[in-house]
Every structure is written in C-alpha cells, then in structure tokens.
Amino acid sequence: MAAAACTPFTPQISAKPSVSRSNSRLHGLSITRSSHESVRAGAGLRIRSSLVVETEEKKAPSLEGFGFDVVSEAELKERGFMGLRKTKVVCTVGPACCGEEELEGLARGGMHVARLNMCHNTREWHREVIGAIKRLNQEKGFCIGVMIDTEGSQMHMVGHGSASSIKAEDGSVWLFTTEKFEGSRPFTIQVNFEGFSEGILVGDDIVIDGGMATFEVIEKVGDDLHCKCTDPGLLLPRAKLSFWRDGRLVEMNSGLPTLSTKDWADIEFGISEGVDYIAVSFVKDVNDITNLKSYLSTRSSEFIKVLAKIESLESLKNLEPIVKASDGLMVARGDLGVQIPLEQIPTIQQKVTYLCRQLNKPVIVASQLLESMVEYPTPTRAEVADVSEAVRQQADALMLSGESAVGSYAEKALSVLCMASGRMELWSREENRQNLLFLPQLAETLPDRIAEQICNCAVEMANKLGVDAIFVYTKHGHMASLLSRNRPNPPIFAFTDNDNARKGMNLHWGVTPLEFPLSDVVEDNFKQTISLMKNRGTVRPGDMILVVSDSDVSCSSARPSVSQSIQVRTID
Ligand SMILES: Nc1ncnc2c1ncn2[C@@H]1O[C@H](COP(=O)(O)OP(=O)(O)OP(=O)(O)O)[C@@H](O)[C@H]1O
Ligand SMILES: CC(=O)C(=O)O
Numbered sequence: 001m002a003a004a005a006c007t008p009f010t011p012q013i014s015a016k017p018s019v020s021r022s023n024s025r026l027h028g029l030s031i032t033r034s035s036h037e038s039v040r041a042g043a044g045l046r047i048r049s050s051l052v053v054e055t056e057e058k059k060a061p062s063l064e065g066f067g068f069d070v071v072s073e074a075e076l077k078e079r080g081f082m083g084l085r086k087t088k089v090v091c092t093v094g095p096a097c098c099g100e101e102e103l104e105g106l107a108r109g110g111m112h113v114a115r116l117n118m119c120h121n122t123r124e125w126h127r128e129v130i131g132a133i134k135r136l137n138q139e140k141g142f143c144i145g146v147m148i149d150t151e152g153s154q155m156h157m158v159g160h161g162s163a164s165s166i167k168a169e170d171g172s173v174w175l176f177t178t179e180k181f182e183g184s185r186p187f188t189i190q191v192n193f194e195g196f197s198e199g200i201l202v203g204d205d206i207v208i209d210g211g212m213a214t215f216e217v218i219e220k221v222g223d224d225l226h227c228k229c230t231d232p233g234l235l236l237p238r239a240k241l242s243f244w245r246d247g248r249l250v251e252m253n254s255g256l257p258t259l260s261t262k263d264w265a266d267i268e269f270g271i272s273e274g275v276d277y278i279a280v281s282f283v284k285d286v287n288d289i290t291n292l293k294s295y296l297s298t299r300s301s302e303f304i305k306v307l308a309k310i311e312s313l314e315s316l317k318n319l320e321p322i323v324k325a326s327d328g329l330m331v332a333r334g335d336l337g338v339q340i341p342l343e344q345i346p347t348i349q350q351k352v353t354y355l356c357r358q359l360n361k362p363v364i365v366a367s368q369l370l371e372s373m374v375e376y377p378t379p380t381r382a383e384v385a386d387v388s389e390a391v392r393q394q395a396d397a398l399m400l401s402g403e404s405a406v407g408s409y410a411e412k413a414l415s416v417l418c419m420a421s422g423r424m425e426l427w428s429r430e431e432n433r434q435n436l437l438f439l440p441q442l443a444e445t446l447p448d449r450i451a452e453q454i455c456n457c458a459v460e461m462a463n464k465l466g467v468d469a470i471f472v473y474t475k476h477g478h479m480a481s482l483l484s485r486n487r488p489n490p491p492i493f494a495f496t497d498n499d500n501a502r503k504g505m506n507l508h509w510g511v512t513p514l515e516f517p518l519s520d521v522v523e524d525n526f527k528q529t530i531s532l533m534k535n536r537g538t539v540r541p542g543d544m545i546l547v548v549s550d551s552d553v554s555c556s557s558a559r560p561s562v563s564q565s566i567q568v569r570t571i572d
C-alpha cells in the first residue's frame with residue numbers, strides 16, 4: 001500500500017511465541033517481521049518503524065476486560081477509521097428522555113456524556129437516571145460519562161403567578177419584590193435573591209432572559225422596584241434578570257458563594273453516585289475550582305473531572321487561571337447571553353475554544369445549538385450553521401439542553417448534531433481547513449516536555465504518512481489528550497486499564513477510549529490489542545497504525561526502560 005512506501009524496512013522473519021511476559025491472555029504464534037531503524041533521539045525517544053505479520057490465532061484471545069463501546073465499534077465497522085466522528089456530544093437528561101428506552105436511544109445515537117442539571121427535579125429522580133445510565137454501560141456495552149451541573153447562585157424569578165409563560169405588554173407597570181407570596185398577584189414578580197435591588201437606580205433597565213423583555217425602573221420603594229415594560233415579551237417562570245445602565249451590565253455583588261449549601265449537597269450526592277464530571281455553574285474565579293478540586297481529593301475522588309462553566313462577566317475576566325485550574329470548560333451561552341451583548345458571544349466562544357485547546361483542556365459549546373428542535377422536528381438553517389461553526393472551531397464537544405431534556409425530538413436533534421458535525425469534520429479534512437493554531441509548550445519538567453513533543457511529532461507523522469489510526473497506551477489519559485490537542489486526521493484509540501481515565505477521555509476530541517488490561521511491555525500491548533481488534537473485525541490487513549506509548553505504561557524495571565515511543569506498524 002502507498003503508506004508502506006513511507007516506512008522503509010528490511011524484513012527479518014523471526015518466529016517467536018507471542019506470549020505476553022506480564023499478561024498471559026495472548027495465545028498462539030505470531031511471526032514478527034520486524035525491523036529496521038531504531039533512532040534514538042534525545043532523552044529516551046525511540047522511533048521504530050515495523051511491520052507485523054501475524055498468523056491466525058490458535059485460540060481467540062480473551063475479550064474479557066477489552067472494552068470497545070458498542071457505538072464506536074459499530075461506527076468503525078460501518079464507516080472505517082476516517083468515518084469515526086471526532087466531535088463529542090453531551091445530552092442534558094430531562095423528563096423527555098429519562099426512561100431506559102429513551103436513554104438507550106440517545107446512547108445508540110452517539111451521546112458520550114449525559115448531563116444532569118441539578119437546578120431541576122428531585123434527588124431520587126437524578127439517582128434513578130444515573131442508575132439507568134450505569135446499567136446501560138455495564139449491561140449493553142456503552143461508555144457514557146455522567147455529568148452533574150450545579151445550580152449555583154443566580155438572580156431569577158421565583159414566580160409571577162403562572163405555571164407557564166406570561167406576556168408583559170408595552171407600558172405595563174410591574175412590581176419586582178422578594179416578598180414571598182403564594183398563588184398569583186397580578187403584575188407582581190417574585191425575585192429569588194434578597195439584595196437584588198441594592199445599588200439599582202431609577203432609570204436602570206431590567207433585561208429578562210437576555211432580551212425576552214425589558215423593563216425600566218421607575219420607582220424604588222424600600223427594596224422593591226416598580227418597573228415599566230419598555231420592550232414587551234414573554235416572562236418564563238424561572239426567567240433570569242440582569243440590570244443595565246447606559247448600555248453596560250450593572251455587576252451585582254450578591255455576596256453568595258459560587259457553591260451554595262445545596263450545591264455542596266449535590267456534589268456529595270455526585271461523589272456517592274460515582275459521577276465522572278462536575279460542571280460548576282457561574283464560576284467567578286480560580287478559587288471556585290481549586291476549592292472543589294481540593295475537596296474532591298479529601299474525598300478520594302480527585303478522578304472526578306471539574307469543569308468550569310463560563311457564563312458570567314466575572315469568569316471572563318479571570319479566564320486564563322480558571323482554564324488552567326479546571327479539567328475542562330463549558331461555554332454556557334445561555335446565561336452568558338444574559339450578561340453579555342449577544343453579538344459578543346461568537347467571538348467569546350472562539351476565544352475560549354482556542355484558549356482551551358492551547359492549554360489542553362476539553363471545551364464544550366453549549367446552549368441553543370438546535371433550540372427550535374425543542375418543538376419542531378427539523379432545525380433552522382441558522383442552527384445548522386451554528387453547529388458547523390463550533391465544529392469548524394474544533395471544540396471538543398457540543399451539548400444539547402432543552403432539545404434532549406424536554407424536547408419532542410431528542411434523538412432527531414442528536415442525529416442532526418452528529419450529521420452536521422461529521423460533515424464539517426470531513427470537509428475540514430478534505431479542504432485541509434484545520435487552522436494551524438499556535439500551540440505553546442505547556443510542560444515544564446523534562447519527562448513532560450518529552451511526552452508533549454512525542455505527541456506533537458506523532459500527529460505530524462500520522463497526518464503526513466496518512467496512517468489509519470493512532471493507538472495510545474495510557475494510564476491516565478494524558479498522552480491521549482496531548483494527541484487530541486493536535487487535532488490529527490486519523491482517530492485516536494486510547495487504551496487504558498483505568499475506568500475513570502476512560503470516562504474522562506469521553507470529552508476529548510477524536511479520542512475513542514477503550515478498556516484494556518495494560519502490560520508494561522509496549523510490544524505486548526500492541527500485539528494483544530491488534531489481535532483483539534482483528535478478532536472483532538475492527539482492524540484489517542493493510543491498516544497502518546501509529547503507536548504511541550506512555551511512560552507510565554512501559555516502566556517495567558525488568559526491561560531496559562523505554563520511556564515513551566512512537567512506532568509505525570502495518571497490519572498484514
Ligand atoms: N431534570 C430536569 N427536569 C425537568 N426539566 C429539566 C431538567 N433538566 C432540564 N430541564 C428543562 O430543560 C431546559 C433546558 O435545560 P438546561 O439545563 O440546559 O437549561 P437551564 O435550566 O435553562 O439552565 P442552566 O443550563 O443555565 O443551568 C430547562 O429550562 C428545563 O425546563
Ligand atoms: C448550559 C448553561 O448553563 C447555560 O448555557 O447557561
């Protein structure tokens with residue numbers, strides 16, 4: 001094959017039993033024609049190109065402990081390596097999709113992470129949904145990560161006397177108060193947070209849900225505000241409020257912590273239910289993230305990934321330290337649009353997305369991607385363009401909110417996301433449109449710098465050689481993330497024996513995480529994974545694989561240490 005020409009070798013036929021030194025699951029004989037050049041470059045980098053010829057296995061390798069999720073496996077068999085989708089999908093679970101059947105539909109449709117918004121519903125409901133997802137993983141071979149999303153402290157309406165939306169007419173006068181009342185009081189809106197009117201002046205504007213309706217403050221009586229509707233529109237029961245003066249947001253210091261008592265209880269619940277991700281709403285500064293991460297360590301749950309939601313002006317002011325401290329980000333465009341003029345959101349999205357990639361953190365673009373599909377079975381053209389733009393920016397993941405949580409067409413919305421992202425990924429590759437984002441060196445220690453350079457070089461090689469796939473053997477997923485950061489053309493298969501690491505890789509662009517009992521001998525890992533994958537018809541003769549191995553995998557003291565390596569192998 002064409003690719004083989006790129007990897008010159010002098011075949012040597014050596015018959016040797018391929019019984020793994022540290023892992024006796026591999027049986028049978030394989031003939032290894034191996035190789036060639038061994039180039040030692042720098043501290044421990046070993047580049048080796050080799051061709052492996054394997055005879056039929058005498059006995060099928062055990063599939064026990066080899067986890068290929070059913071969706072990626074089916075996608076790979078159907079569409080080949082280049083047909084695997086790179087962009088990950090998060091679906092918000094709500095009443096419209098919480099049944100086992102609906103959840104399985106979303107799982108089959110390509111959901112990578114299920115998000116539970118702790119703002120809504122009961123603890124028991126959340127427990128049941130998490131249980132159902134875990135059962136799907138265990139019994140049906142999916143690999144879905146579970147995310148909880150904290151409620152946080154935010155100014156919103158508690159009620160306006162109607163269970164559904166009500167219309168605010170032009171010129172109508174309303175009372176905004178924190179006084180609690182039951183039932184309905186005409187033209188009265190109850191606000192959730194006590195000091196909501198502190199520092200507010202007559203003449204300020206109250207904008208509802210980022211522009212659904214606007215009021216002007218005409219009188220202040222104690223803590224209550226009398227306001228006139230200046231831009232008529234709909235008021236939803238939990239609509240969010242923001243104050244504006246001279247075209248600028250009035251920043252409210254609520255004095256409330258980012259994580260309330262309820263949020264901490266929800267986090268405790270998440271720990272006990274074994275969730276994989278905690279998304280922190282309304283992050284203000286880096287301490288919000290570091291505090292939670294320290295707490296997770298004290299609870300021996302440091303493997304839970306902490307995601308910072310960028311949805312306030314404050315989080316934007318402290319962006320870089322927040323990105324550095326967290327395990328990933330969410331561009332939460334819904335609330336961001338309450339605090340920031342809407343026309344600024346596209347540039348903020350691109351800026352955050354690129355910064356996350358530079359700092360090697362996965363980023364989710366969220367909210368209103370296919371909003372019209374909450375009600376209609378087809379998206380607007382503008383929505384498809386929005387999805388495609390996030391994919392073109394190579395965000396790691398896209399998120400469905402109301403479309404899956406309460407919409408009538410959850411699976412359809414998911415398939416639109418998948419199709420639109422697959423299409424844009426293909427086009428970007430064909431047109432070679434991947435923008436070459438400057439990736440600064442992140443690592444500080446020599447071993448880390450080596451790992452980073454190995455991954456940068458590996459992706460350059462993979463693209464230039466046109467390999468079919470990249471295999472990486474990784475304990476914690478770090479090498480997989482560094483490979484993903486370079487956004488390679490071929491898919492990355494990340495083999496790990498750590499279930500937390502596997503779920504944690506679910507949000508990384510282009511990475512298919514697989515469960516595999518790692519050996520400390522790179523060669524054995526490769527042989528066994530190839531053998532298992534051949535057995536399942538997911539690799540074929542002629543496939544060229546670029547193999548990257550992590551230092552902490554190949555650390556056997558019995559053998560000379562090969563810290564990290566890149567090899568190019570062709571399957572016969
Ligand atoms: N568990 C749930 N139970 C009931 N309704 C839900 C649930 N989760 C989401 N929803 C509904 O789906 C809509 C979209 O959900 P989503 O969580 O994305 O947004 P949100 O509630 O507006 O706030 P945010 O995402 O900013 O926390 C919500 O307005 C809510 O009506
Ligand atoms: C997802 C979310 O919290 C938002 O868009 O506001």
Ligand SMILES: [K+]
Pocket residue numbers: 117118119149150151152281
């Ligand atoms: K939330």
Ligand SMILES: [Mg+2]
Pocket residue numbers: 281311332334335
């Ligand atoms: Mg939000």
